[in-house]
Amino acid sequence: MVIPAFDVGYCLPAVLDALAAQTFAAEVIVVDDASTDHTADIARAHPVVARVVRLPERLGAATARNIGTVATSGNTIVFLDADMVLPPHVIADLAVRACDDVVLVGFRHNITYGAEPLPGTPDLYADHRVRWRPPVGQPLMYSGLVLDRPIEGHPLDETRDLVDLGYGRMYYDWDLPRMVVTALMAAPRHAVIDIGGFDPEFGRLGWGMEDTHLGAKLIATGLYVVPVRQATGFHLDPPNADALWRTKLATWPATLHHYRSLLQAPMPRRAVAEFMAVTHRLLSRSEVFR
Template sequence: MTESLRALLQCQGNDHRRLTHRFEAENGHGWHEPGAAPVNSDVSVVIPAFNVDHCLRAVLDALAAQTLTPEVVVVDDASTDGTADIARSHPVVDRLIRLPARLGAATARNVGTAAASGSTIVFLDADMVIPPHVIADIAARATSDAVLIGFRHNIAHGAELPPAPDIHADHRVTWRPPVDTPLMYSRIVLDQPLDGRPLDDTRDLVDLGYGRTYYDWDLPRMVVTALLAVPRSALIDVGGFDPEFGRLGWGMEDTHLGAKLIAAGLLVVPLRQAVGFHLDPPDAAAAWQAKLATWPSTLRHYRRLLEAPMPRDVAASFTATAHRQLSRCEVYR
């Protein structure tokens, strides 16, 4: 009988220290130290975008200021504001793809992956402004067997940006969950306040291998597409993102992708220096409540997929589906 995705996760460790130590020995440069010279410039940034004209220009300006300029693919998920116009006119954008109808971020990322040419795909949210060293640091460390995760520092709409983003603003680094309330993911209830440090307390995620948890966190849930680098071949081999998440609502498509990549044998490795500013929309509170309203549906879908067999031999179908969707899109440049 074919093993479930959940069962396969129990078999995969996440001791990435051989990878990070080898990098440091070969380069004389700390894994988390910014400024390493990239040995591979074959990087594509894929940005799914829906009604983000309040922040997209700043995101693209930050990409234009990178010490290593990547290929940039923006996939407009049928926006009704000025998103497409901003992307079309910005010189850093190599390709703008406009979906014929709103299909969700999962489909947008799949289409962008099919259109991209890089061997490393960096998924960047359309509201993430990254410092100039981030893409070069990713390129210097990207390998065929690792998923590299970055972090985000939320900034209220209209607020002035601090001199540099702070990794401790990310809830995967500093986490203070509610008391006497079921936690969103695991549903466990804490009876006293917790000053959690998920990244530190798991030794940079090493201790989250083999299906282990840290309170509400497990290894797949650490995989967040706000800033994430994935080997393109591995991404295609596991079938990319499940588009059903986009139809159901918000969340979990990146967690599911992480689960598939981990089950396929990839390591999940944090880059502590890869931190971007996440620019909140003008209606941040209402937008967050709308997302949370759909969370139970996407979580149930994820749970069902965990009990299903790991997708196998799906690269050809992923490529065919993505290119078929791409053929129906408006493509600029």
């Protein structure tokens, strides 16, 4: 499990406690993206964490995930956001389905900061890929479509668990790569390395699209995207959720433009060599604990 973490002291203990309670044990690596709070100390002190890597400066979640990919040795990598609390069965649900030709996609149920206690079971339909209420009369974020009436869409249901996506097909604002969200996602480690991992430029530009781009590359190499409905966790909003969301949205046009430009370019020929060289250089400059 690779967990990129930046200033998540407010939620990381709950996330790690939930991993300690999983019915299937996994190696847990936390990559601290130069946090300014006590994130690294929390990770170092928790018994479920096998390794903590602290980056020398803030480089973004894409780079943090790349470092974690190199730092682990498992056949399957579960990418998990540092604000996702998982029910005890979720890692087992992913592990039993993991194989060399699939990307396993989980889901999230957003919880407002400070809401206690958590509901007993995460609601699959709280994920916007499952129940989707888009705005009317303004361009949609991804496709640019403008809807003239309100709808309650069900992208997962109405694409037959994504079977009807792929090959350029879309469901309004959704295509197959955009369904790949690394808040909770599993993929073969060798496949992630073979495509050169996450493009770190996304982290420099702002927020979003690095997981969609990873999904597009994995799909292009022949992997299938498989949703695992029961793999749904609680996503814990930060204290400043509204301000953070506005900041993220402000950078969306730049990351979307970068993503579109990458889709027009051929796959890099030396992806593996460059990926390993860059990540090992960064790893050598980082602090590694345990």
